[in-house]
Amino acid sequence: MAIATPPTPAAAERMERLEQIWESRPGILGWLTTTDHKRIGLLYFWTTLALFGAGGAEALLIRTQLAQPNQHVVSPQTFDELFSMHGITMIFFFIIPMTTGAFGNYLLPLLLGARDMAFPRMNALSYWIFLASAIFIYTSLFIGKAPNAGWFNYVPLASKQFNPGHNIDFYCLGIIFNSIASTLTAGQFIVTIFKSRAPGMSLNRMPLFCFAMLAASFGLLFALPALSADTTFLFLDRNVGTHFFDASHGGSALLWQHLFWIFGHPEVYILIVPAFGIATSIIPAFTQRRLVAFPLVAVAELLVVFVGFGVWAHHMYAVGMTTISMIFFAAATAMVVIPSTIQVFAWCMSFITGFARFKTPLLFIAGFIFMFVTGGLTGIMFVAIPFDQQVTDTYFIVAHFHYIIFGAAVFPIFGGMYYWFPKVTGKLYFERPGQISFWIIFVGTNLLFFPMHIVGLLGMTRRVSTYPSGLGWTAYNLAETIGGFVTLAGILLLLGNLFVSYFRGPPAGPDPWHGPTLEWTTSSPPPEYDFAVIPRVTSAYANWDPVDREADRLNLADGLLMLEHGHEQPTVTPVDGRLAEIAQMPHESPWPPVLALALALVFTMLLIGLYGVAGIMGLVCLLALAGWHSQEPPE
Amino acid sequence: MSGYSVPQSQVGRPTAWWGMTILIASEATLFGTFIGTYYYLRFKTPTWPPGGIPEPKLVVPLVMLAVLVSTTVPMRLAATAARTGRLAATRLLIAVALVVQSGYFAYEVHDFSDQLHRFDITRNAYSSIYYTLLGADHAHVLLGVLFNLWLLGKLARGFTRYRIHAVQAIAWYWLAVNVLTIAVIGTLLSARA
Amino acid sequence: MNAPREDRRCLAFLVLAVVPLAGCGGSQNALAPESHQARDIATLFWWMMGGAWVGLGLVVGLLLWSWKRRNRRGFGRDVEGDKPGEKRSWYAVVVLGIVMPIAVISTLFVVSDLFVIKTTQAPASTTTKLTVQVIGHQWWWEVRYPGTTAVTANELHIPARTPVRVEVKTADVIHSFWVPELNRKIDTIPGRSNVVELDADQVGRYRGQCAEFCGLQHAHMAMYVFVDEPSAFRRWLAQQEKPVEAPSSALAERGARLFLDGPCSSCHAIRGTDADGYVGPDLTHVASRATLGALTVSNTPDDLRQWILHSQQAKPGNQMPDFNASGARLDALVAFLEGLK
Numbered sequence A: 001m002a003i004a005t006p007p008t009p010a011a012a013e014r015m016e017r018l019e020q021i022w023e024s025r026p027g028i029l030g031w032l033t034t035t036d037h038k039r040i041g042l043l044y045f046w047t048t049l050a051l052f053g054a055g056g057a058e059a060l061l062i063r064t065q066l067a068q069p070n071q072h073v074v075s076p077q078t079f080d081e082l083f084s085m086h087g088i089t090m091i092f093f094f095i096i097p098m099t100t101g102a103f104g105n106y107l108l109p110l111l112l113g114a115r116d117m118a119f120p121r122m123n124a125l126s127y128w129i130f131l132a133s134a135i136f137i138y139t140s141l142f143i144g145k146a147p148n149a150g151w152f153n154y155v156p157l158a159s160k161q162f163n164p165g166h167n168i169d170f171y172c173l174g175i176i177f178n179s180i181a182s183t184l185t186a187g188q189f190i191v192t193i194f195k196s197r198a199p200g201m202s203l204n205r206m207p208l209f210c211f212a213m214l215a216a217s218f219g220l221l222f223a224l225p226a227l228s229a230d231t232t233f234l235f236l237d238r239n240v241g242t243h244f245f246d247a248s249h250g251g252s253a254l255l256w257q258h259l260f261w262i263f264g265h266p267e268v269y270i271l272i273v274p275a276f277g278i279a280t281s282i283i284p285a286f287t288q289r290r291l292v293a294f295p296l297v298a299v300a301e302l303l304v305v306f307v308g309f310g311v312w313a314h315h316m317y318a319v320g321m322t323t324i325s326m327i328f329f330a331a332a333t334a335m336v337v338i339p340s341t342i343q344v345f346a347w348c349m350s351f352i353t354g355f356a357r358f359k360t361p362l363l364f365i366a367g368f369i370f371m372f373v374t375g376g377l378t379g380i381m382f383v384a385i386p387f388d389q390q391v392t393d394t395y396f397i398v399a400h401f402h403y404i405i406f407g408a409a410v411f412p413i414f415g416g417m418y419y420w421f422p423k424v425t426g427k428l429y430f431e432r433p434g435q436i437s438f439w440i441i442f443v444g445t446n447l448l449f450f451p452m453h454i455v456g457l458l459g460m461t462r463r464v465s466t467y468p469s470g471l472g473w474t475a476y477n478l479a480e481t482i483g484g485f486v487t488l489a490g491i492l493l494l495l496g497n498l499f500v501s502y503f504r505g506p507p508a509g510p511d512p513w514h515g516p517t518l519e520w521t522t523s524s525p526p527p528e529y530d531f532a533v534i535p536r537v538t539s540a541y542a543n544w545d546p547v548d549r550e551a552d553r554l555n556l557a558d559g560l561l562m563l564e565h566g567h568e569q570p571t572v573t574p575v576d577g578r579l580a581e582i583a584q585m586p587h588e589s590p591w592p593p594v595l596a597l598a599l600a601l602v603f604t605m606l607l608i609g610l611y612g613v614a615g616i617m618g619l620v621c622l623l624a625l626a627g628w629h630s631q632e633p634p635e
Numbered sequence B: 001m002s003g004y005s006v007p008q009s010q011v012g013r014p015t016a017w018w019g020m021t022i023l024i025a026s027e028a029t030l031f032g033t034f035i036g037t038y039y040y041l042r043f044k045t046p047t048w049p050p051g052g053i054p055e056p057k058l059v060v061p062l063v064m065l066a067v068l069v070s071t072t073v074p075m076r077l078a079a080t081a082a083r084t085g086r087l088a089a090t091r092l093l094i095a096v097a098l099v100v101q102s103g104y105f106a107y108e109v110h111d112f113s114d115q116l117h118r119f120d121i122t123r124n125a126y127s128s129i130y131y132t133l134l135g136a137d138h139a140h141v142l143l144g145v146l147f148n149l150w151l152l153g154k155l156a157r158g159f160t161r162y163r164i165h166a167v168q169a170i171a172w173y174w175l176a177v178n179v180l181t182i183a184v185i186g187t188l189l190s191a192r193a
Numbered sequence C: 001m002n003a004p005r006e007d008r009r010c011l012a013f014l015v016l017a018v019v020p021l022a023g024c025g026g027s028q029n030a031l032a033p034e035s036h037q038a039r040d041i042a043t044l045f046w047w048m049m050g051g052a053w054v055g056l057g058l059v060v061g062l063l064l065w066s067w068k069r070r071n072r073r074g075f076g077r078d079v080e081g082d083k084p085g086e087k088r089s090w091y092a093v094v095v096l097g098i099v100m101p102i103a104v105i106s107t108l109f110v111v112s113d114l115f116v117i118k119t120t121q122a123p124a125s126t127t128t129k130l131t132v133q134v135i136g137h138q139w140w141w142e143v144r145y146p147g148t149t150a151v152t153a154n155e156l157h158i159p160a161r162t163p164v165r166v167e168v169k170t171a172d173v174i175h176s177f178w179v180p181e182l183n184r185k186i187d188t189i190p191g192r193s194n195v196v197e198l199d200a201d202q203v204g205r206y207r208g209q210c211a212e213f214c215g216l217q218h219a220h221m222a223m224y225v226f227v228d229e230p231s232a233f234r235r236w237l238a239q240q241e242k243p244v245e246a247p248s249s250a251l252a253e254r255g256a257r258l259f260l261d262g263p264c265s266s267c268h269a270i271r272g273t274d275a276d277g278y279v280g281p282d283l284t285h286v287a288s289r290a291t292l293g294a295l296t297v298s299n300t301p302d303d304l305r306q307w308i309l310h311s312q313q314a315k316p317g318n319q320m321p322d323f324n325a326s327g328a329r330l331d332a333l334v335a336f337l338e339g340l341k
């Protein structure tokens, strides 16, 4: 059980000391200079939630325009910007930063039994860069120059010749800018997972959530460079006059597509894997059993990302590739299904053989399984190349990926919001409205996305700003739009519930769910130093090991393993988790926001074509980096 | 057993080394996509280099490559010297490497602009990927030079554990840059085959 | 159309999908195939959909079962060690999660990607009887019949029961040629030409639409495929090959002069006159077409008039500027164009 309350006066005094060492500055300045993973996680959370609102507003505008045939709610220009920004926002500025930046940052050290990330200042930097890139790309929308060639932005439509405005420059630079933040987060997570676990937590004792984060981070690390290369080429083509994508000068329009999807397909698994991680946290807690087939699931989480690197061309079956290469990619796509089915049935078996309590978080996970399987099954249909060639670029595809993305990536986010709400706030949410919010969202999303399958088969192509009547599409589109607004209502109820609970909810205590992992051993909300005693770990369900938790309490009384002499954090050997050294962690730094600001200026200058000034700003960035590194940890 | 004994000497790699590994992995992937692009464009173009562009020169790039790669030796030695606490040797080795690397960089910048006069980056897809690949590689050399300058500045005020880790990480960076440069030059010279 | 079968399928959908399928047999319906290719694809789909419902049913069944066994008491049950039946759960995961999908997906893969794919592959030039070139423009389709002088726009005429090789290209960005009732889609990629086969069973009119996002008016880049009896097709082609005839009335004569002297001829070609622009569609037989602006408006004298005046209103952003002409000049232009049968 939790070790929030000090057992002896001496222990109380030591905790007091820890408190002083780890305390952040008060006020705004504290938030600006913070390196606390929990604060950074919260910053990420609020920012991405707001961006989700923006992406959702764009989606609902799209749906309003498409509710009836031949409408003029928005102009074709605006429509193109809306769906492009919707896709870009949801993928790059909502799901990825929400799952990694918010959930990952807040929870990873807590689940690993660590006090902070491996590189706390870099962590802060990733947030500030992310924020700056979001502001950067949303500026384009407000000045009416938002990206307008879709989230995969095919050339030559995106080339200067067919798209002379700054719209696509915003896309190129915004995406590169954003991917710097994601790369920092990914690298950060990998090192943290390998180096900052609690001593004793060998890899096989690591919670599945951490495996999921590891898989997502590896995915990001190796997928993003392809996107960066691609957008760099496009930026050069547009602004320097190179010919990477220009068929009349030896370039190739398909090169863009290959590079984009080499990133883009791994990306979709990067979106889903953290959701798997959240699911595998919630299921044990609410079935009160260890997950069935733990090792298989851990391997599957890693494998899905790994195999996902070899399937990209299944997004390109209509470009006229040779049959033999299409068959190769179809076979790879068929293979990538196996890790998902393993997980689905491991979850289902855990549901059945555990003592399932269908509280709101578990309801969301059950809904998630339903939606994931539905979307996954249409995904499998695309293994059949002729069928994919028939439905690609129709609403059938839109249905597939919203089932998987909304149902399978966002549902666990909602579930996770309920599940960890008591940990983060110290309050319980209200159960009844929680369950109602689930059912509204569940019904809403199915009403929103199911008809898209049918309307796609009836021939409705995607990215159309309007459509004629008489093709049998109208009723479905209307249903979808209604479903969209029902979904909005459900989300608002969810947020409202949490909002009210924050002020009115009953106190939660450290461990309201009898949760399986280490975050439930510490108080709610966790202290700035996370754990008063570095926890002892002998299994992946550390909070269910009473002997170990008793040992923690004894250590607290005896003052063992409290590391209360400085900003300290143990590091371990990467695989078997033996203690390697006690590292001194950096603390509070003003440099991350400064560096992010300088970087934002670099990108702004590149946008307006002042390359010389951009170079000078680049030097400023280097100076900021030097300033950053002038502060060395104590010996 | 509720306590842990903290090892006195360093066990495993320092966190800084891990951080550098992540950077290198990401950069190597970036170069991988550049090189992939090079061959993608090459195999769809009948004559290579196209458009009357001369084949890349052979001897000078190889000599320069050898010069750059030779600095791996002092960098590795510096890392060892740092680990064993020999400050003067570390400084000297890094300084030697830095001089050679700066010379290399200066020559390459000169050569780059020279080539630009002969065929422009906007000529065709070949020239585009050629200069992008080469320029990206030079940028990494420049970054390494800056790293070394910064390191010498730090070492002017003696060793700390932090600085020793920095020497190790930067030596690791240089090794990676040298390997990347070999890959890049190899790719560009493959146009002669 | 074989309506009864259609209806049965609608019914199947209705039952299985719970949502009623309005407009079954609509004119751009991938599930109303009118060629052996489209039929193979549709059949493939029905089988996959059946399988998918079974798979989904299985998972939903498992979830419902767990709901039946749910725990209504408090937390903190015994979570120590393995449960009885742990082994069985493992087996279930291995069988359902590895063995079953491998079996199902291998079957799907072999059937669809080794066999069905043959019917939708790009045809060899020896197996087809006729080649048509389709060139995508922002935002309309140019159609050419190699070996003849015929050029038209936004409609494709082909003979029934005849394999036709359609070569698709682009004049600008990527488009995608798609007539779902006849075959799968194929993109138009700059710098290369792709091929797809059309082989319609019966006479009729099939709607097609550009499927790859290509800019502002991607939504209004549709076309019709007219499948005619071979003899009717040959007659149509001969007619389209003819250059323009002399205007039949004075008004039309005036219109012709206006057209040739005005801005029109810089963008449009009319074979047999000096007009040879290539920005817009060839108008040699524009009056014979069913619609204007890639199915944006129908082709009546009134619509034509409106189109010339305000094409930017019907199809905002399209590449043809509005032509501010007084009534008389417009009458002349319309009279001329209406004569171009």
Ligand code: HEA
Pocket: A152, A268, A269, A271, A272, A314, A315, A316, A317, A333, A334, A336, A337, A340, A341, A344, A345, A372, A373, A374, A375, A376, A377, A379, A380, A382, A383, A388, A391, A392, A393, A397, A400, A401, A404, A405, A408, A409, C055, C056, C059, C100, C101, C104, C105
């Ligand atoms: C979270 C994101 C996510 C995930 C996880 C997936 C998962 C999968 N996707 Fe999806 N996909 C997208 C997001 C995602 N996709 C997006 C965004 C696009 C469109 C991009 C764009 O064009 O804008 C897309 C497009 C897309 C295409 C291209 C379509 C086209 O444009 O023509 C294809 C083609 O193969 C595909 C396939 C698959 C497959 C096989 C899976 C598999 O991994 C699914 C595996 C899951 C299961 C199989 C469920 C488990 C099922 C059971 C347990 C039941 C029993 C099963 C059997 C008997 C087999 N997806």
Ligand code: HEA
Pocket: A049, A050, A052, A053, A055, A056, A057, A059, A060, A062, A063, A083, A084, A086, A087, A088, A090, A091, A094, A095, A149, A150, A151, A152, A398, A402, A405, A406, A410, A448, A462, A463, A464, A465, A484, A487, A488, A491, A492
């Ligand atoms: C994570 C990914 C994600 C998510 C969650 C969604 C969610 C939704 N999407 Fe999605 N969509 C994409 C990713 C996503 N989409 C992508 C990648 C594309 C392709 C783009 C392209 O073609 O380029 C696409 C395309 C796309 C289209 C096709 C456009 C076209 O082809 O023309 C449509 C059409 O209906 C649509 C609708 C919706 C709707 C109604 C929702 C709804 O579910 C949204 C519901 C959400 C809300 C209603 C927001 C509620 C939030 C708040 C209220 C927060 C408030 C908080 C604060 C203010 C702090 N989307």
Ligand code: CUA
Pocket: C136, C137, C139, C174, C175, C176, C210, C211, C212, C213, C214, C215, C217, C218, C219, C221
């Ligand atoms: Cu042409 Cu879309």
Ligand SMILES: [Cu+2]
Pocket: A264, A265, A268, A311, A312, A314, A315
């Ligand atoms: Cu994919």
